[in-house]
Amino acid sequence: MNKSELIKTLSDQNGISIEEATTVVNIFVDSMKNALASGDRVEIRGFGSFKLKDYGGYTGRNPKTGEIVKVKPKQLPFFRAGKELKEYLNE
Structure with missing residues (x-):
């Protein structure tokens, strides 16, 4: 949806x-x-919760060129399903 x-x-x-x-x-x-x-943190009872997770920077590699690149630290949203949603989906 x-x-x-x-x-x-x-x-x-x-x-x-x-x-x-x-x-x-x-x-x-x-x-x-x-x-x-x-x-x-955002919590919707019976559905789940959202929060931000911090990810540190690291040295990565461009898969196309093989060039070494620095990846900056970032925050990404993380969703954790609530108990009722898990039970509903696994009935």
Whole structure:
């Protein structure tokens, strides 16, 4: 499911317009992004949690040219599925 499919489903199941559903989804996604960007953890009970993980820099290699390159340290989002979601998927 992509974002537009989520908006359509939200609109259909709740009898709201596509514009209203788009606003709701955008507010939800933007709130999650802002929380993660400020270093907070985002937890949706029964679904899972998102947090940022720090990855240190390292020396890598360009697979096409073989050139040695320095990879900068970075933060990447990490998702951990909640217990209820795991149980639901493994019924």
